Amino acid sequence: MDTTQIADAPPPTQPTTAEQKRAARGATRPGDRIFLGLSRGSGILLLVIMAAIAGFLTYRAVLAISKDDGNFLTTFEWNTGVNPPVFGIAVLAYGTIVSSIIAMVIAVPVSVAIALFLTHYAPRRLRGPIAYVIDLLAAVPSIVYGLWGALVLVPHMNGLFGWLNDYLGWTGVFSWQGGAARSMLTVGILLAIMILPIITNVSREVFRQVPQMHEEAALALGATRWEVIRMAVIPFGRSGVISASMLGLGRALGETMAVATVLSPDFLIHTSLLDPGGGTFAQNIASKFSEATEFGRDALIASGLVLFVITLLVNGAARAIIARRKEYSGANA
Amino acid sequence: MKLQRMNRRALALGALAVSGALALTACGSDETGNPSGGSSNAAAQSNIKCDDASGQVLADGSSAQKNAVDAWVKQFSAACQVEINYKAGGSGAGVTAFTQGQVPWAGSDSALKPDEVAASKKICSGGQGINLPMVGGPIAVGYNVPGVDKLVLDSATIAKIFDSKITKWNDPAIAKLNPDAKLPNLKIQAFHRSDESGTTDNFTKYLIATAKKDFPYEGGKAWQAKGGQSAPQSSGVAAQVKQTAGAIGYFELSYAKDGIKTAAIDTGAAEPVEATVDNATKAIAEAKVVGTGKDLALKLNYATKADGAYPMVLVTYEIVCDKGNKAETLPAVKAFLRYAASEDGQKILAENDYAPMPEEIITKVRTTVESLS
Numbered sequence: 001m002d003t004t005q006i007a008d009a010p011p012p013t014q015p016t017t018a019e020q021k022r023a024a025r026g027a028t029r030p031g032d033r034i035f036l037g038l039s040r041g042s043g044i045l046l047l048v049i050m051a052a053i054a055g056f057l058t059y060r061a062v063l064a065i066s067k068d069d070g071n072f073l074t075t076f077e078w079n080t081g082v083n084p085p086v087f088g089i090a091v092l093a094y095g096t097i098v099s100s101i102i103a104m105v106i107a108v109p110v111s112v113a114i115a116l117f118l119t120h121y122a123p124r125r126l127r128g129p130i131a132y133v134i135d136l137l138a139a140v141p142s143i144v145y146g147l148w149g150a151l152v153l154v155p156h157m158n159g160l161f162g163w164l165n166d167y168l169g170w171t172g173v174f175s176w177q178g179g180a181a182r183s184m185l186t187v188g189i190l191l192a193i194m195i196l197p198i199i200t201n202v203s204r205e206v207f208r209q210v211p212q213m214h215e216e217a218a219l220a221l222g223a224t225r226w227e228v229i230r231m232a233v234i235p236f237g238r239s240g241v242i243s244a245s246m247l248g249l250g251r252a253l254g255e256t257m258a259v260a261t262v263l264s265p266d267f268l269i270h271t272s273l274l275d276p277g278g279g280t281f282a283q284n285i286a287s288k289f290s291e292a293t294e295f296g297r298d299a300l301i302a303s304g305l306v307l308f309v310i311t312l313l314v315n316g317a318a319r320a321i322i323a324r325r326k327e328y329s330g331a332n333a
Numbered sequence: 334m335k336l337q338r339m340n341r342r343a344l345a346l347g348a349l350a351v352s353g354a355l356a357l358t359a360c361g362s363d364e365t366g367n368p369s370g371g372s373s374n375a376a377a378q379s380n381i382k383c384d385d386a387s388g389q390v391l392a393d394g395s396s397a398q399k400n401a402v403d404a405w406v407k408q409f410s411a412a413c414q415v416e417i418n419y420k421a422g423g424s425g426a427g428v429t430a431f432t433q434g435q436v437p438w439a440g441s442d443s444a445l446k447p448d449e450v451a452a453s454k455k456i457c458s459g460g461q462g463i464n465l466p467m468v469g470g471p472i473a474v475g476y477n478v479p480g481v482d483k484l485v486l487d488s489a490t491i492a493k494i495f496d497s498k499i500t501k502w503n504d505p506a507i508a509k510l511n512p513d514a515k516l517p518n519l520k521i522q523a524f525h526r527s528d529e530s531g532t533t534d535n536f537t538k539y540l541i542a543t544a545k546k547d548f549p550y551e552g553g554k555a556w557q558a559k560g561g562q563s564a565p566q567s568s569g570v571a572a573q574v575k576q577t578a579g580a581i582g583y584f585e586l587s588y589a590k591d592g593i594k595t596a597a598i599d600t601g602a603a604e605p606v607e608a609t610v611d612n613a614t615k616a617i618a619e620a621k622v623v624g625t626g627k628d629l630a631l632k633l634n635y636a637t638k639a640d641g642a643y644p645m646v647l648v649t650y651e652i653v654c655d656k657g658n659k660a661e662t663l664p665a666v667k668a669f670l671r672y673a674a675s676e677d678g679q680k681i682l683a684e685n686d687y688a689p690m691p692e693e694i695i696t697k698v699r700t701t702v703e704s705l706s
Binding site for chain 2: 049077078079080081082132136150155177179180182242258263264265266267276277287288290291292293294
């Protein structure tokens with residue numbers, strides 16, 4: 001009511017054009033003007049820096065790709081030290097996407113289950129310690145995950161791999177030749193453990209925001225606790241869980257040291273997820289960078305740009321999914 | 334509020350874990366980084382000529398020679414007022430740092446290429462970058478086959494194993510070379526390096542030079558053959574060989590510790606040759622100097638059949654300017670390289686599982702070091 005009254009009232013005096021301009025800019029006193037200049041400058045500087053980085057990376061990538069003897073997108077080889085150099089990202093793109101998908105398939109359901117348990121099932125005394133342990137998981141450096149993976153996880157995967165081979169080996173996807181379990185599936189499992197904390201934490205916060213009234217209304221209609229979760233909590237939290245998963249996916253796509261330590265990389269695409277081999281963008285950059293020549297580094301930069309594009313596409317897709325489910329977002333509750 | 338407090342506590346604990354891990358790794362590298370024996374300390378220090386060397390020297394390059402440089406630095410800095418900081422960032426990084434003028438001296442597993450020499454002329458006013466062969470290293474073929482304590486291989490068999498053409502340990506080709514061994518019916522797990530490496534470069538050069546038919550690849554720092562498994566760094570390959578039954582892999586001899594057995598090579602000499610530093614020095618003696626002027630780049634003779642010459646060797650170079658070194662670092666670099674090439678400096682190498690340079694080559698290195706300006 002108040003605002004409409006003010007808007008309807010005629011202006012007391014007609015301001016001069018100079019005053020109008022100044023008011024539009026919002027800078028009337030020197031302090032305001034300096035602050036405006038600083039903040040605007042910072043904003044522009046950020047854009048300039050980003051453009052410069054992008055320009056530099058693209059320039060170096062184009063330099064490398066123009067000398068590539070193979071096809072940058074389809075060659076199954078990475079050899080920049082020979083003349084003419086041959087390199088391609090097919091295996092890296094495949095490995096990055098497959099290992100991330102495995103990680104998501106494992107981590108998202110587990111994370112959502114943990115988040116629901118913490119917000120709706122766990123006794124109050126347990127909530128604190130469990131959340132604390134999950135936070136701790138996120139604080140472990142990735143190289144430590146890598147070492148743990150190589151020394152503990154890999155030797156203990158044989159049982160699972162044997163079981164998968166016995167019952168699902170006929171699919172070809174889970175056939176196993178024996179030997180060390182340094183394969184895409186192991187990497188996916190390790191990545192799942194690494195992205196679990198972030199998905200769990202964000203999901204927990206989202207589930208906590210579910211309006212109490214929704215749940216009480218469902219309970220009043222005679223819903224069981226599971227039905228409350230299914231009908232009130234999960235639909236409300238869906239877009240939040242998707243955002244959380246995308247954060248996790250971002251980490252899985254770019255994970256470097258843990259993958260480099262656990263995987264046995266090669267430049268072949270294996271039909272079986274249990275065969276050692278494959279590779280990811282970040283892992284390949286980490287393992288080739290130190291001995292690479294300047295040209296080799298340009299080639300690695302080119303592969304990094306592709307990872308950047310994939311990440312952008314994934315984020316765009318996630319935003320599109322969330323936008324379609326606006327009605328459930330926290331802002332409208 | 335509660336969540337915030339929780340996060341802060343988690344952060345503190347995480348920080349504790351990180352710093353703990355850092356402290357642990359620091360201890361670890363101290364122990365492995367400087368394994369030089371204390372016995373020769375006093376004698377060595379008295380022979381080091383410092384001249385007017387002083388200050389700080391940064392260097393970068395090959396990780397293959399890191400342990401050797403560490404051992405030298407320990408002796409050298411005890412005698413002279415020079416702080417030498419060798420960052421083992423890899424041969425590629427070392428050469429780049431050198432040609433960009435960031436370091437006065439770099440370590441590299443391969444000699445400078447023509448375009449790198451051209452780039453070095455900008456840094457060395459009136460001169461150019463030269464290669465000084467200073468450290469040799471035998472590349473051992475380590476294996477893990479239960480019940481087999483002695484294994485003899487030749488280059489063709491090694492090539493076929495690493496190219497996945499021989500896949501079982503009881504293959505007739507291996508059995509023929511090892512008539513006395515009880516070879517199991519076990520799958521061969523051949524491990525190569527997943528990172529680019531001078532070790533891979535020299536190992537494949539050996540296979541190409543001696544078994545071109547069985548190893549039809551171009552060679553280079555990146556592994557090219559398909560199949561097999563891989564692991565990062567020599568230490569990674571050695572660890573995989575140690576823990577995987579049926580594994581075989583190549584790495585520098587110093588990593589063949591803790592019960593990893595190494596294969597002897599049938600080179601065509603009277604007896605199969607074991608991977609030892611002495612045998613590596615004998616093979617390096619067969620090398621020819623191919624560098625011109627003061628450059629002492631070597632061409633190794635991988636196909637040597639000399640008795641007791643272990644042909645799978647790696648020579649790492651120190652790269653400096655022959656003329657036009659920076660005045661502030663020249664005395665220190667010169668004094669350090671003089672010590673490294675000296676009898677004492679080369680003797681320390683063998684204590685660290687590196688191969689000293691043969692007499693004929695190291696004499697030339699000493700003359701060249703004295704002429705640096």
